[in-house]
Amino acid sequence: xxxxxxxxxxxxxxxxxxxxxxxxxxxxxxxxxxxxxxxxxxxxxxxxxxxxxxxxxxxxxxxxxxxxxxxxxxxxxxxxxxxxxxxxxxxxxxxxxxxxxxxxxxxxxxxxxxxxxxxxxxxxxxxxxxxxxxxxxxxxxxxxxxxxxxxxxxxxxxxxxxxxxxxxxxxxxxxxxxxxxxxxxxxxxxxxxxxxxxxxxxxxxxxxxxxxxxxxxxxxxxxxxxxxxxxxxxxxxxxxxxxxxxxxxxxxxxxxxxxxxxxxxxxxxxxxxxxxxxxxxxxxxxxxxxxxxxxxxxxxxxxxxxxxxxxxxxxxxxxxxxxxxxxxxxxxxxxxxxxxxxxxxxxxxxxxxxxxxxxxxxxxxxx
Numbered sequence: 001x002x003x004x005x006x007x008x009x010x011x012x013x014x015x016x017x018x019x020x021x022x023x024x025x026x027x028x029x030x031x032x033x034x035x036x037x038x039x040x041x042x043x044x045x046x047x048x049x050x051x052x053x054x055x056x057x058x059x060x061x062x063x064x065x066x067x068x069x070x071x072x073x074x075x076x077x078x079x080x081x082x083x084x085x086x087x088x089x090x091x092x093x094x095x096x097x098x099x100x101x102x103x104x105x106x107x108x109x110x111x112x113x114x115x116x117x118x119x120x121x122x123x124x125x126x127x128x129x130x131x132x133x134x135x136x137x138x139x140x141x142x143x144x145x146x147x148x149x150x151x152x153x154x155x156x157x158x159x160x161x162x163x164x165x166x167x168x169x170x171x172x173x174x175x176x177x178x179x180x181x182x183x184x185x186x187x188x189x190x191x192x193x194x195x196x197x198x199x200x201x202x203x204x205x206x207x208x209x210x211x212x213x214x215x216x217x218x219x220x221x222x223x224x225x226x227x228x229x230x231x232x233x234x235x236x237x238x239x240x241x242x243x244x245x246x247x248x249x250x251x252x253x254x255x256x257x258x259x260x261x262x263x264x265x266x267x268x269x270x271x272x273x274x275x276x277x278x279x280x281x282x283x284x285x286x287x288x289x290x291x292x293x294x295x296x297x298x299x300x301x302x303x304x305x306x307x308x309x310x311x312x313x314x315x316x317x318x319x320x321x322x323x324x325x326x327x328x329x330x331x332x333x334x335x336x337x338x339x340x341x342x343x344x345x346x347x348x349x350x351x352x353x354x355x356x357x358x359x360x361x362x363x364x365x366x367x
Contacts, residue, residue, distance in 0.1 A: 024094050024096050024247075024250075024268075024306060025093075025245055025271070026069075026071060026092055026093060026094060026095050027071060027073060027091040027092060027093045028225070029091070029122075029191075029193050029223060029225065030073075030089075030091075030225075031089060031122070031124060031136075031176070031189075031191055031225075032227070033075040033076075033077045033089065034077055034085065034087045034124055034126050034136060035126075035178070035180075036077050036364075036366065037366070038078075038079065038367070039077065039078040039079065040075075040076070040077045040078075040364060040365070040366045040367075041075070041076050041077075041364070041365050041367075042073075042074070042076070042077075042362065042363070042364045042365075043073075043362070043363050044071070044072065044073040044075075044361070044362045045070065045071070045072055045360065045361055046071040046072075046358060046360035046361075047068065047069075047070050047071075047358070047359050047360070048068065048070075048071070049068045049356065049357045049358075050064070050066030050067075050354075050355075050356040051354055051355050051356065052064055052065045052066035052098075052307055052308060052336070052351060052354050053354065054307070054341075054349050054350050054351035054352060054354075055349065055350055056107055056108035056348060056349040056350075057347060057349060057350075058108060058153075060102060060106070060107045060108070062101070062102070062109070062349055062351075065099055065100050065101075065307065066097070066098060066356075067097035069097055071091075071092060072091075073089070073090065073091040073092075074089070074091075075087060075088065075089045075090070076088050082128075083127060083128040084125065084126070084128075085125070085126045086125050086126070087122075087123075088122070088124075089120075089121070089124070090120070090121050091119075091120055091122075092119055092120070093118055093120050093220070094116070094118045094144070094220055095117050095118060096114050096115070096116040096146075096305065096306065097114070097115055097116075098112075098113060098304075098306070099112075099114075100112045100113065100152070102152070104151035104152045104153075104160075106153075107152055107153065108152050108153050108154040108348040108349055109152040109154055109304050109341065109348060109349060110151060110152045111151030111152060111159075112149060112150055112151050112155075113148070113149050114146065114147070114148045114149075114305045115146065115147045115148075116144070116145070116146035116147075116148075117145055117146070118142060118143065118144040118145075118220070119142070119144075120140050120141065120142040120143075121141045121142075122138060122139070122140040122174060123138045123139055123140075124136055124137065124138035124174060125137065125138055126178075132179055132180050132181060133178070133180075134178045134179075134180070135176070135177050135178075136177070136178070137173070137174055137175040137176065138173070139171060139172070140171065140172040140174055140193070140194075140196065141169065141170075141171055142169065142170055142171075142196050142198075142220065143168070143169045144165075144167070144168060144198055144220065145165055145166060145168070145200075146163075146165040146200075146252075147163070147165070148163050148165075148252075148265060148305065149161070149162040150265075152348075154304070154343045154348040155343060158206070158257075158260065158261070160206055160207045161257070162204070163202060163203070163205075163216075163254050163257070163265070164203045164205075165200035165201075165202055165216060165218070166200060166202070166203075168198040168199060168201070170196050170197055170198050170199075171196065172193065172194040172195065172220075173193075173194040174191065174192070174193055174194070175191070175192045176189060176190055176192065177190055184230060184231045185229060185230060185231040185237055186229070186230040186231070187228070187229050187230075188226075188227070188228050189226070189227045189228075190225070191224065191225040191226075192223075192224050193222060193223045193224075194222055195219045195220060195221055195222040195246070195249065196219065196220045197217060197218070197219050198217070198218050198219075199215050199216075199217050200215060200216045200217075202215055202216040202255075204255070204256040204257070206256075211256045212254060212255050212256035214255040216252070216253065216255070218250075218251065218252055219249060219250060220250065221245050221247050221250045222245075222246045222249070223243060223244060223245040223246065224242075224243070224244045225241065225242070226241060226242045226243075227240075227241045228240050228241065235281040235282075236279070236280050236281075237278065237279040237280075238276075238277070238278050238279075239275075239276075239277050239278070239279065239291070240274075240275055240276040240277065241273075241274075241275040242273070242275075243271075243272070243273045243275075244270065244271070244273075245270065245271050245272075246270055247271055248267075248268065248269055248270050250266070250268055251266070251267070252264050252265040253265070265303075266303045266305050266306065267303065268303070268306065269298040269299065271298075272295065272296070273293060273294070273295040273311075274293065274294045274295070275291055275293045276291060276292055277289055277290055277291025277292065277315070278290055278291075279319075284321070285320060285321055285322060286318065286319070286320060286321075287319040287321070288316075288317065288318050288319070289315070289316075289317040289318075289319065290314070291314070291315045291317075292313070292314055292315075293311065293312070293313040293314075293315070293332075293334070294311070294312050295310055295311045295312075295337075296310055297337040297339075298310065300338070300339060300340050301339075301342040301345070301347060302339040302340065302341055302342065303341065303342075304341035304343065304348065304349070307339055307341045307349075307351050308336045308354060309337045309338075310336070310337025311334050311335065311336055311337060313332055313333060313356075314332070314333055314334075315330055315332040316330065316331055317329060317330035317331070318330075324365055324366045325363070325364070325365050325366075326363075326364045326365075326366075327361065327362070327363050328360075328361065328362040329361050330358075330359070330360045330361075330362075331358070331359055331360075332357070332358035332360075333355065333356075333357055333358075334355060334356045334357075334358070335354075336354040336355055336356060338350070338352045338353070339351050
């Protein structure tokens with residue numbers, strides 16, 4: 001059974017998370033490759049198509065503001081000794097692509113947009129304390145950048161404001177512990193990912209005029225992942241996870257905006273995402289998995305830069321194993337929670353009945 005365990009989810013599920021969870025959480029910061037036996041190399045690719053549309057408070061329709069995006073993740077794991085192993089993981093943990101269409105002079109949010117990217121390289125060491133318990137930890141090097149534009153009647157005199165946060169690199173940490181019973185494919189892993197502080201070189205503009213160049217300090221949030229899996233019958237595995245992200249500490253406060261509004265560009269609530277699924281091996285080569293994901297909705301008033309709250313999704317996947325090669329295919333469909341993009345504490349639009357579709361493939365080779 002341990003030779004085909006699905007890593008607690010198909011890639012489609014973690015990729016589709018980028019369309020919700022504050023609109024920014026994308027990879028889920030998965031470290032599952034660290035528990036693979038022997039040496040392993042892994043390539044993952046995911047594609048997400050969000051549908052985020054609504055209507056502003058003037059009655060103007062808002063076409064889809066969510067851009068399609070892709071996720072790529074690389075991983076390598078090897079043993080240094082029977083008790084000590086290591087892994088390197090390259091992923092894109094956070095990102096956002098939102099753009100409102102429409103005439104800024106006639107719509108509440110037309111022309112507002114955000115483009116944010118990040119890339120992280122994580123190096124981990126795992127020490128087995130015995131046959132079942134282990135400790136692990138390491139460093140995460142992260143690069144991030146963002147460009148934001150505010151336009152539309154909702155921003156009044158600040159319509160036409162933009163800010164460019166130049167790429168910055170910084171370090172964070174990962175710590176965790178796990179308990180395993182290999183005979184029944186049981187594994188419980190608790191992982192803490194530290195916040196990472198970036199000090200962005202910043203250029204703020206209002207129209208064509210530069211109005212600020214003071215650096216902007218931004219913390220990407222700390223998070224905790226609890227991943228559980230266990231065999232429950234011959235060739236059948238249940239798996240689940242809880243991911244908590246401290247979004248309430250994530251602030252984006254450029255100096256000019258704070259001086260003129262008394263607040264920053266974005267304020268989010270903490271999120272807790274729950275996953276529960278089952279996998280079954282039908283033949284020595286083919287296995288299947290199904291899982292559900294739930295995240296409770298927060299307050300209905302949200303940032304226009306992250307116009308959704310809450311989610312409920314389902315993932316269907318297939319795993320094909322041949323020799324040392326394992327390939328996982330997955331598709332995820334998620335209903336996104338209704339929300340009201342707001343400025344100055346007042347709703348400026350309403351987003352309802354939105355969704356996201358994620359497709360993913362993972363290829364893993366053991367040697």
